[in-house]
Amino acid sequence: MAYKQHKANKVEMKEILQLKNYMADPITPISHLEKTQDDMKTQMELLIMRIQSEFCRALEKEEDEEAKFQVDRWTRREGGGGITCVLQDGRVFEKAGVNISVVSGKLPPAAVQQMRTRGKSFDGQELPFFAAGVSAVIHPRNPMVPTIHFNYRYFEVQDKNGVQWWFGGGTDLTPYYLNEEDAVHFHLTLKHACDGHDKSYYARFKKWCDDYFTITHRGERRGVGGIFFDDVDQPNQQSAFDFVTSCAEAVIPSYIPLVQKHKDDPYGYYERQWQLLRRGRYVEFNLIYDRGTKFGLFTPEARYESILMSLPLNAKWEYMHEPKPNTPEHSLMKVLKEPRDWLQIEQARATA
């Protein structure tokens, strides 16, 4: 908000940056940001820095005084870099990673193609590209608090036809024990963020999320979903950015209330073991299926520590583990095998 006011007055970027309690200095030199305040690349870099710091501070507030994010600012030889923030072994959060990256360089067309789900085609040899994004995975200690993941990203690729740009992203929830009220609160918050921009978004992106976060070999979803989208370049750049901004700003209200509600819930050895098994499934999804993880790891000079911060501190694999019928663990599995229409959107449509 503060940023927008200042932008209107074209104030000094240094002043803007001081207003925010960012985790580290921006990756792009301040002098360049200053000269390019209307450029989407600059707007996106400032957005992800703000989202990163707001989310890290919100998480720290739920923690013991001394549990703070470790901040690593890193740069790439080819161009750009990132800020990786990790809080590990806290009382409330077993492992929390919040990462931003702002990178540019040249990519072979095949690699560019891989960046999009449904491809427009690209011409030329190596293509100049720019990518900026924020991504976070929070693994709480208490099994009654769900894991959250979100990622919001902006791409530009230049080919002989000019610059192509698009946004992607999403937020999704992975509970260990199903609390229907929480799932509804989470989905409702995301729906509100979507509805302000396009009434068709939530339903489409909710389904896309269920489809994407599938552990195919097990025939189950990673969690209770949320929203997921890629290739958003409509209706225009500023409106698409505003939509992504709303989604990113919805992360805290969608999640922090769930942390506050459950972080002191009682639990025991059995619940912890179940949480560890489900974290093993999380690892399976991320290492076998997740496009972002694979794209990251197969990129030369990848900072694998930032990519793999999404993995839980602890995980477990038991041979042939199967929850017994009529247990809370079994109820969760039912929802993972058949995603639910949390806000009864489809039902409302059918009866309308």
Place this chain on the structure above:
Amino acid sequence: MAYKQHKANKVEMKEILQLKNYMADPITPISHLEKTQDDMKTQMELLIMRIQSEFCRALEKEEDEEAKFQVDRWTRREGGGGITCVLQDGRVFEKAGVNISVVSGKLPPAAVQQMRTRGKSFDGQELPFFAAGVSAVIHPRNPMVPTIHFNYRYFEVQDKNGVQWWFGGGTDLTPYYLNEEDAVHFHLTLKHACDGHDKSYYARFKKWCDDYFTITHRGERRGVGGIFFDDVDQPNQQSAFDFVTSCAEAVIPSYIPLVQKHKDDPYGYYERQWQLLRRGRYVEFNLIYDRGTKFGLFTPEARYESILMSLPLNAKWEYMHEPKPNTPEHSLMKVLKEPRDWLQIEQARATA
């Protein structure tokens, strides 16, 4: 050995099978095995059943009385099946999986191609294939006892030019703490198994193993290697089978002495945490890079519980963990980053 004697006399297969303490009934009906005693498919099925039972019994001998392998015999709708043996949460072995499978059916040529490292080409549409193999991963509890993995397999594919067959396999060791004497013992046992068949095998297959078991994004090997090979179809079928038999028979003498030597070694919380971190790396290799795991999981109707039995019971990922210089953990990392010529084969060559 007993099998070979009996084969000469063409005795009843039932009698042969009773001589062995197999883990379960063979996948192929006994009546069919009886009629095809000279067929390589039958020879391989009997070999892997024997290796499975000998290895399971040898591991059980190192365990407490009550820790026994759970045996699951499963079948596939399309043809064949397997026997999966898992011992979990023992005093000595945290998770030990020993699996055999004997499967047949039809595969698209692209899938067949994937089964070989360096491809001969295949003609035709869907091709009838046969695959039989034994594979095992043993994760001990004590961090001073290394993890072992081995896999020996036989393939047949029929195209319009006739039947193509080949063997593949290997045995490799993943220590958590480096014991040079153990590594030399392990490699020497494998070298002896190779040398009886082809003096060039050990050096070639040792290098292939170091190359294959690489966690590329980290620039490190999974362990201290061993041997690894694929596409072995020389000098003839029976000799290739005898070579694979020698390798499979070398598993027990290469590994069980290390278990006996270290299973009661003292260790503490710190060593356990390091073991868990290294097990996280094991998971990374298996889920991101291992061809067998991927080929398995992407096969329709895959029995994923058998494929993923290779994953440890527990694993851990700490952000930016780096062993301090001059520690035992650091010594291990040095060997993982630069594989060693354990038997000084290259050195001997250079000075010869």
